[in-house]
Amino acid sequence: MHVVSPRLQRFLLVVASVAMSAGVVARAEATAQSAVVDGVKKASAAYAEAFNKGDFAALADQWTTRAELVEGGATLFGRDTIVESIKAWRGRHPQSTLEIEVRDVEVIAEPLARVAGVMRFRQKAGDKPLESRFTGLRVREGDTWRIAESRVIPAHKTALDELEWILGTWQAEVADRATIELTYEKALGDYAIVGRVKITPKPGKALLLPNGIEALEVIHADRDAGLIRSWIFDSTGARAEGFFEWDGTSFEKVMTGTPADAVRGRVAKWVQVISPAGEGRVTTHMIERSIDDVEVPDAAPLNFKKIR
Numbered sequence: 001m002h003v004v005s006p007r008l009q010r011f012l013l014v015v016a017s018v019a020m021s022a023g024v025v026a027r028a029e030a031t032a033q034s035a036v037v038d039g040v041k042k043a044s045a046a047y048a049e050a051f052n053k054g055d056f057a058a059l060a061d062q063w064t065t066r067a068e069l070v071e072g073g074a075t076l077f078g079r080d081t082i083v084e085s086i087k088a089w090r091g092r093h094p095q096s097t098l099e100i101e102v103r104d105v106e107v108i109a110e111p112l113a114r115v116a117g118v119m120r121f122r123q124k125a126g127d128k129p130l131e132s133r134f135t136g137l138r139v140r141e142g143d144t145w146r147i148a149e150s151r152v153i154p155a156h157k158t159a160l161d162e163l164e165w166i167l168g169t170w171q172a173e174v175a176d177r178a179t180i181e182l183t184y185e186k187a188l189g190d191y192a193i194v195g196r197v198k199i200t201p202k203p204g205k206a207l208l209l210p211n212g213i214e215a216l217e218v219i220h221a222d223r224d225a226g227l228i229r230s231w232i233f234d235s236t237g238a239r240a241e242g243f244f245e246w247d248g249t250s251f252e253k254v255m256t257g258t259p260a261d262a263v264r265g266r267v268a269k270w271v272q273v274i275s276p277a278g279e280g281r282v283t284t285h286m287i288e289r290s291i292d293d294v295e296v297p298d299a300a301p302l303n304f305k306k307i308r
Helices: 006-053 056-061 079-092 156-166
Strands: 063-071 074-077 097-109 110-120 128-139 146-152 168-174 178-187 191-200 214-221 227-234 237-247 251-258 270-276 281-291 294-296 302-306
Touching: 006 056, 006 097, 006 146, 063 079, 074 079, 074 237, 079 214, 079 270, 110 146, 128 156, 146 294, 156 191, 156 214, 178 302, 214 237, 227 251
Parallel strands: 063 146
Antiparallel strands: 063 074, 097 110, 110 128, 128 146, 168 178, 168 302, 178 191, 191 214, 214 227, 227 237, 237 251, 251 270, 270 281, 281 294, 281 302
16 A cells, blocks of 8 residues: 655645636636626627617717727727717718627736727618728726727728718809819729819909819728828819828818929928818818918818709
8 A cells, every 4th residue: 555645745735726726716717707708798789779879978988088099090089079970970870770799808907808899880771781890998997898999990892981971062152253063973883982073263253264173083992001092183284192081070181292284383282171061061171281391371161062
């Protein structure tokens, strides 16, 4: 019969105790992980429910005070700015619904979790869902898992949805000098928006360009950069390219190009602020203008009305 020494017995007891403790810790960690996953999934479901009900107070409670949202090349800072942007989008799509599928939850450090998944929007019942991928950070504040950071990557074909309101024909009067007409339509299988601009001078007001000015704009989503880009060419020989930014209330089109042949200078720069006002109205304002880095005064704002 083999006799185990007291020293070996103590060692085996220690090993068994450590193994049992490790098992307890592993089970505790698994339980904690499961609780985090459940909490994040419940918070995501509550987010979708609040969106679908138009409950913006409940939506606001989902974000931390200093949250950050990156979407479509634009970055929004702060809970209030983010919720106002969502409210504006919801106002343009009042029948829209949202479904959120959480696919991965990683506990970084209590109480912080990295979340990834898919969002599916329908503009109205029966529509094919528009799918976007998202990643983000949720932090537990009290009993609530709030969003501290979110990055949304729209599906390539749906990246232009934020500009869908611009489709149609718009018109503005430039005092007693000219009429500006803009027409935008989807093209290339809905992967692009094509715009046509016609500036028609009032009788007796065309000194240099009696036939006015025509321009062509192509708007396309850059999938890799996450930006919406614009290219413009007009009948004076000018051309420009740039990208859209969104601050939650207005779009800014940041442009750089070559001015008209009749203009001295090689490089023209400007920012076009585009502010939808609802009810078929929008204001545009050309600011931060320069030619060869020499500042040019801002243009007067233009008020467009949708005519068809």
